[in-house]
Amino acid sequence: MKIALVVGARPNFMKVGPVYFELKKHSRYSPLLIHTGQHYDKNLSEIFFEQLGFPKPDIYLGVGSGTHGVQTAKIMIAFEQFLLQEKPDLVLVAGDVNSTIACAIDAVKLHIPVAHLEAGLRSYDRRMPEEINRIETDCISSMLLTPSQDADENLIREGISKDKIFLVGNAMIDSLIQFEKKAEYSKTMEDLGLTKHSYALVTLHRPSNVDDKENLEIILDAFAEIADKLPLIFPMHPRTRKQLSIFGLEEKVNSITNLKLIEPIGYLDFIKLEKYAKLVLTDSGGIQEETTVFKVPCLTLRANTERPITIELGTNQLVELNKYSIFQKVNEILEGKCKTGSIPPLWDGHTAERIVQVMDNFNYSFS
Numbered sequence: 001m002k003i004a005l006v007v008g009a010r011p012n013f014m015k016v017g018p019v020y021f022e023l024k025k026h027s028r029y030s031p032l033l034i035h036t037g038q039h040y041d042k043n044l045s046e047i048f049f050e051q052l053g054f055p056k057p058d059i060y061l062g063v064g065s066g067t068h069g070v071q072t073a074k075i076m077i078a079f080e081q082f083l084l085q086e087k088p089d090l091v092l093v094a095g096d097v098n099s100t101i102a103c104a105i106d107a108v109k110l111h112i113p114v115a116h117l118e119a120g121l122r123s124y125d126r127r128m129p130e131e132i133n134r135i136e137t138d139c140i141s142s143m144l145l146t147p148s149q150d151a152d153e154n155l156i157r158e159g160i161s162k163d164k165i166f167l168v169g170n171a172m173i174d175s176l177i178q179f180e181k182k183a184e185y186s187k188t189m190e191d192l193g194l195t196k197h198s199y200a201l202v203t204l205h206r207p208s209n210v211d212d213k214e215n216l217e218i219i220l221d222a223f224a225e226i227a228d229k230l231p232l233i234f235p236m237h238p239r240t241r242k243q244l245s246i247f248g249l250e251e252k253v254n255s256i257t258n259l260k261l262i263e264p265i266g267y268l269d270f271i272k273l274e275k276y277a278k279l280v281l282t283d284s285g286g287i288q289e290e291t292t293v294f295k296v297p298c299l300t301l302r303a304n305t306e307r308p309i310t311i312e313l314g315t316n317q318l319v320e321l322n323k324y325s326i327f328q329k330v331n332e333i334l335e336g337k338c339k340t341g342s343i344p345p346l347w348d349g350h351t352a353e354r355i356v357q358v359m360d361n362f363n364y365s366f367s
């Protein structure tokens with residue numbers, strides 16, 4: 001069985017890696033790795049190939065950045081050629097990025113079944129580009145690999161047949177569990193002059209936060225207040241760096257003492273910083289999940305989340321985009337008012353094994 005696995009943007013690598021390596025263990029499968037090139041900076045792409053132990057991709061489509069239409073179209077044009085040449089039996093796409101939907105559309109139109117890893121998540125906010133990608137990908141996929149029961153319920157509510165839904169758990173957490181020990185050797189805390197549980201880790205890249213000047217300023221004002229209480233470490237996504245420059249906010253961010261801006265960092269350094277943070281401030285999807293597993297308090301700077309289980313069971317809380325609300329939530333955590341939470345079922349490091357079992361029993365004829 002030829003299985004084409006698609007990666008493109010940073011969070012795809014941690015999700016697809018465990019499935020790729022599990023398939024490699026079984027001679028009945030030939031996994032092919034396709035990198036669309038949606039992310040291309042060394043620290044958003046190559047560093048993860050090195051750290052997660054991937055070989056060079058079988059094909060690199062090199063599409064780069066662009067508007068949604070341009071980027072999605074470029075991926076579709078390039079990936080279709082690959083499919084026509086290689087004719088895989090199944091295409092696996094992950095998450096909710098433009099590479100996910102573009103490759104899924106190509107495959108189904110060539111009657112190649114699609115497996116969607118991390119199916120069924122919904123923020124119910126259609127202003128998020130990711131929500132459109134999720135809904136569309138789920139709608140055309142034949143194997144919906146879900147991380148939690150709420151995802152199954154969302155799919156059933158949308159009329160998707162139960163036969164297509166497989167509750168397998170969270171593949172990103174397979175990577176976290178696999179690399180947690182190795183990450184202990186990271187020297188990034190020492191290099192940044194940090195000690196355990198004495199700093200906050202920050203990431204931001206959602207268009208709703210960083211493409212809107214007013215919202216970005218609210219967040220920076222909140223950071224300035226928080227930085228008086230504890231140091232903030234901020235590995236900055238290139239989208240956010242670009243927007244700070246467009247809005248002329250670089251000086252404002254640089255003037256916040258105790259806020260350390262760094263380049264995006266590799267996975268091993270990042271998960272070490274995440275594990276030992278006093279708290280995390282983020283708008284990332286995957287980081288809401290990882291902090292739940294590490295039992296680190298997470299404040300999500302968004303009005304909604306497609307990962308409600310991290311709130312119900314985990315350590316995540318949504319925070320209103322308002323300087324005082326953000327500051328108040330941070331204070332509560334510093335005063336010890338935070339839940340330790342529990343880890344959702346099947347987030348146990350064995351999701352990729354369950355996915356391969358689903359693939360073993362799958363009917364590969366397209367319908």
Ligand code: UD1
Nearest residue numbers: 009010011038039040041044065097098129130238239242
């Ligand atoms: C994308 C995903 C988002 C995901 C995030 C993970 C979509 C619609 N968005 O957002 O769901 O959470 O990745 O990090 O697929 N850029 C660089 N170097 C790179 C990549 C991007 O400088 O290697 C800059 C470019 O200016 C680009 C901008 O970042 O225009 C945005 O990149 P893009 O891939 O469009 O979206 P992300 O914000 O990265």
Ligand code: UDP
Nearest residue numbers: 010011014235264265266267270284285286
């Ligand atoms: N991450 C990383 N370095 C960073 C920031 C994040 O390795 O500087 C990892 C993080 O541990 C998680 C993933 O990137 O595994 C999350 O990706 P991102 O926040 O870009 O995307 P999202 O999950 O929001 O789609």
